[in-house]
Amino acid sequence: MKTLIRNMSPRGDAAGEDLSGHPSDIPLAVHDLTVAYHRKPVIWDVDLDIPEGKLVGIVGPNGAGKSTLMKACLDLIPKTSGEVAIYGKSYRSQRRMVGYVPQRESVDWDFPVSALDVVAMGTYRQLGWLRPVGRRQKEQAMDALEQVGIGHLAKRQIRQLSGGQQQRVFLARALAQDAKVYFMDEPFAAVDAATEEAIVKLLRTLNERGKTCLVVHHDLATVSSYFDWLVLLNMRVVASGPTKEVFTAANLEKTYGGHLSLIDDALRALRNVVE
Amino acid sequence: MWWNRTFVPLLLALLTLPCAASDGGFGWVDVVLLRTHNTWVVVLSTAVLGVASGAVGSFLLLRKRSLMGDALSHATLPGIGIAFAVMTAAGGDAKSLPGLLLGATVSGVLGLLVMLGIGRTTRLRDDVAMGLVLSVFFGLGVAVLGMVQRLPDAAGLESFIYGKPASIVLDDFRWIVALAVIVTVVSILLFKEFKLLCFDDGFASSQGWPVLALDILLLGMVTAVTVIGLQAVGLILIIAFLITPPAAARFWTDHLPTMAFLSALIGGVSGWLGASISALTPDLPAGGVIVVVAAAVFLVSMFCAPARGVLGRWLRHARLRHKIGRQHLLRGAYEILEADQSRPGAPDNHAFPRAELQGKRTWTPHELGRILRREARRGHIEDLPGSRLRLTEEGFGEAARITRNHRLWEMYLVTHADIAPSHVDRDADMVEHVLEAELVQRLEAALRKQGAWVPQPRSPHRI
Numbered sequence: 001m002k003t004l005i006r007n008m009s010p011r012g013d014a015a016g017e018d019l020s021g022h023p024s025d026i027p028l029a030v031h032d033l034t035v036a037y038h039r040k041p042v043i044w045d046v047d048l049d050i051p052e053g054k055l056v057g058i059v060g061p062n063g064a065g066k067s068t069l070m071k072a073c074l075d076l077i078p079k080t081s082g083e084v085a086i087y088g089k090s091y092r093s094q095r096r097m098v099g100y101v102p103q104r105e106s107v108d109w110d111f112p113v114s115a116l117d118v119v120a121m122g123t124y125r126q127l128g129w130l131r132p133v134g135r136r137q138k139e140q141a142m143d144a145l146e147q148v149g150i151g152h153l154a155k156r157q158i159r160q161l162s163g164g165q166q167q168r169v170f171l172a173r174a175l176a177q178d179a180k181v182y183f184m185d186e187p188f189a190a191v192d193a194a195t196e197e198a199i200v201k202l203l204r205t206l207n208e209r210g211k212t213c214l215v216v217h218h219d220l221a222t223v224s225s226y227f228d229w230l231v232l233l234n235m236r237v238v239a240s241g242p243t244k245e246v247f248t249a250a251n252l253e254k255t256y257g258g259h260l261s262l263i264d265d266a267l268r269a270l271r272n273v274v275e
Numbered sequence: 276m277w278w279n280r281t282f283v284p285l286l287l288a289l290l291t292l293p294c295a296a297s298d299g300g301f302g303w304v305d306v307v308l309l310r311t312h313n314t315w316v317v318v319l320s321t322a323v324l325g326v327a328s329g330a331v332g333s334f335l336l337l338r339k340r341s342l343m344g345d346a347l348s349h350a351t352l353p354g355i356g357i358a359f360a361v362m363t364a365a366g367g368d369a370k371s372l373p374g375l376l377l378g379a380t381v382s383g384v385l386g387l388l389v390m391l392g393i394g395r396t397t398r399l400r401d402d403v404a405m406g407l408v409l410s411v412f413f414g415l416g417v418a419v420l421g422m423v424q425r426l427p428d429a430a431g432l433e434s435f436i437y438g439k440p441a442s443i444v445l446d447d448f449r450w451i452v453a454l455a456v457i458v459t460v461v462s463i464l465l466f467k468e469f470k471l472l473c474f475d476d477g478f479a480s481s482q483g484w485p486v487l488a489l490d491i492l493l494l495g496m497v498t499a500v501t502v503i504g505l506q507a508v509g510l511i512l513i514i515a516f517l518i519t520p521p522a523a524a525r526f527w528t529d530h531l532p533t534m535a536f537l538s539a540l541i542g543g544v545s546g547w548l549g550a551s552i553s554a555l556t557p558d559l560p561a562g563g564v565i566v567v568v569a570a571a572v573f574l575v576s577m578f579c580a581p582a583r584g585v586l587g588r589w590l591r592h593a594r595l596r597h598k599i600g601r602q603h604l605l606r607g608a609y610e611i612l613e614a615d616q617s618r619p620g621a622p623d624n625h626a627f628p629r630a631e632l633q634g635k636r637t638w639t640p641h642e643l644g645r646i647l648r649r650e651a652r653r654g655h656i657e658d659l660p661g662s663r664l665r666l667t668e669e670g671f672g673e674a675a676r677i678t679r680n681h682r683l684w685e686m687y688l689v690t691h692a693d694i695a696p697s698h699v700d701r702d703a704d705m706v707e708h709v710l711e712a713e714l715v716q717r718l719e720a721a722l723r724k725q726g727a728w729v730p731q732p733r734s735p736h737r738i
Contacts (some may be wrong), residue, residue, distance in 0.1 A: 014333060037685070071477075074480075074481045075480075075481075076477055076480055093484060095481070100477075100482075101479040106475070108474075111474050112529045112530060112531045112534050113529075117470075118474070121471055121474070121478065124467060124468075124471055125482045126480065127467075129468070130464055130467075132466070132467060133467065135421060171578075173478070197505070
């Protein structure tokens with residue numbers, strides 16, 4: 001019964017087990033994480049330590065397991081093996097510290113709610129069971145909407161927002177949670193230039209406030225200007241570290257051109273033999 | 276929440292109405308107003324059922340689990356048969372409603388668990404799991420009913436399949452009202468939780484809400500509504516009672532509490548009216564009539580609801596099409612006048628051949644004729660003898676204004692959005708028809724800042 005109650009608690013304030021060996025000042029520590037869908041591994045033996053206060057880009061080709069990594073960290077899909085620690089403890093006991101921005105396509109935008117309603121969902125956890133959204137939560141939600149620059153659209157039904165505005169609503173919802181670590185799944189996917197600018201500005205603001213942001217990203221051209229820490233992922237972690245050190249041609253080739261480079265190597269070897 | 280305040284008194288009013296009713300003749304008014312003793316139990320329990328199913332149905336619809344509700348209701352049948360057999364064997368009242376309903380609930384929940392189990396442990400899709408549970412459990416139920424048919428007192432069991440509200444007695448009524456009130460109150464209390472579950476279960480789960488438990492609770496409420504609806508509408512038609520009211524309500528509003536309230540209202544009213552009509556005409560089975568009434572409300576909503584209804588959308592579309600046609604016509608005419616080489620300087624208004632306008636765009640002579648007639652009615656253009664046309668004074672002004680808007684927008688696209696001049700006409704076309712006065716002013720300001728301002732700009736491309 002006790003476990004049941006703990007599982008049911010939306011606040012996640014029941015004390016979780018202390019994961020051994022993970023320092024409590026590291027926002028995200030991933031150890032030996034493997035996730036498999038139907039016996040086919042999607043990410044394999046991932047080890048990561050993300051230092052506090054960084055803007056972290058998670059980059060890799062399609063199917064590299066970027067979203068899977070994020071979902072496994074947030075207990076949204078089962079882990080095949082390995083463990084994840086948020087500030088030294090399991091995710092279940094640290095939910096309060098984590099804000100999640102899912103992919104925009106993951107929900108039906110023809111849902112009968114307004115932008116403000118969606119953002120207010122970020123405050124549901126602190127409200128707990130049964131208590132309805134009150135004035136304080138609405139103010140909090142409004143404040144979050146202002147921060148992403150669409151306060152004037154609060155009353156709009158979410159279908160009537162553009163793609164970029166919908167993305168900003170999702171970001172505002174995570175802001176309303178007032179977390180310490182943010183997990184953002186492709187916030188830059190298919191947004192207009194104004195939204196991209198607004199998101200970058202928001203990331204910088206969060207960074208100045210000492211928050212850690214993990215962002216799944218796919219535009220290599222902007223990686224070095226947006227992020228100061230980079231994780232290159234292709235089933236395994238190819239490299240993780242400060243962007244300046246990690247963002248190199250050799251690492252990118254390892255991440256994106258695994259097969260290609262293998263063929264290149266083979267051809268080169270063949271040529272050596274022939275000559 | 277405002278609808279709690281509206282909803283609860285409404286429910287109370289529903290419940291107290293029959294107390295005020297007096298014995299009288301047996302007429303239409305008496306039935307609808309619950310004045311006859313025999314029918315008020317039936318009519319009222321159906322109405323209360325409608326309210327509960329409308330409320331919980333909103334969440335079922337938004338969770339996109341409508342068909343799961345259907346499978347669930349079919350899965351109750353074997354439980355009814357088995358409960359009947361068990362109660363006969365135990366020597367009690369074999370048709371005691373709570374007993375039968377308990378059986379229905381157990382087998383409904385079992386069907387639900389099988390459905391969730393198939394979905395979670397195999398790679399089969401949800402629709403397969405639902406189809407399997409629906410048909411297998413229903414088949415099993417038909418078989419069990421066939422077997423218990425030989426037991427004494429079994430007549431009437433099959434009325435659970437199609438419903439037979441006349442069989443509802445006062446004792447049943449208490450059960451129905453109690454469960455309906457519980458379901459309605461739970462959906463009000465957990466409104467926020469269900470809203471989050473239906474909108475974004477991934478986010479809900481990341482926040483620590485027990486998504487699976489909430490899903491089971493929601494489907495449990497659907498089971499409760501199904502079970503108390505067995506007598507009134509039957510297990511085949513109950514799904515219509517769960518889906519039709521919220522689907523109809525969705526057309527009227529984009530506000531979830533309003534939608535849930537409307538849905539409960541529609542459910543209640545269709546239950547009330549359907550049962551009344553059926554009570555007045557002995558040959559009409561209530562289940563069918565109730566569903567038909569709900570469907571009528573749905574049809575009216577689908578066509579007439581201003582926000583999302585078909586008619587409204589069609590009208591808005593037609594209006595926009597007319598507006599675009601009109602603007603193309605006037606701009607075409609203005610450009611013809613402008614291009615007239617025989618009169619240099621600013622264009623002035625004079626007659627021109629209709630054929631020239633025909634060649635301006637790819638419209639059929641029939642289409643052009645229709646737009647021309649509409650514009651003639653508005654007093655913007657005159658049909659002159661010899662297939663010639665002339666803009667009126669008002670039409671000429673309007674044409675100049677429209678052309679100006681179009682070119683402002685084109686120039687804005689060229690200077691600000693970096694679109695090639697050869698492509699700009701088409702892009703400008705899409706937006707200019709919806710340009711509001713305020714936006715035009717902002718366009719002018721933007722172009723003025725660029726130093727690209729002219730009272731009537733020239734076209735950036737060849738016309």
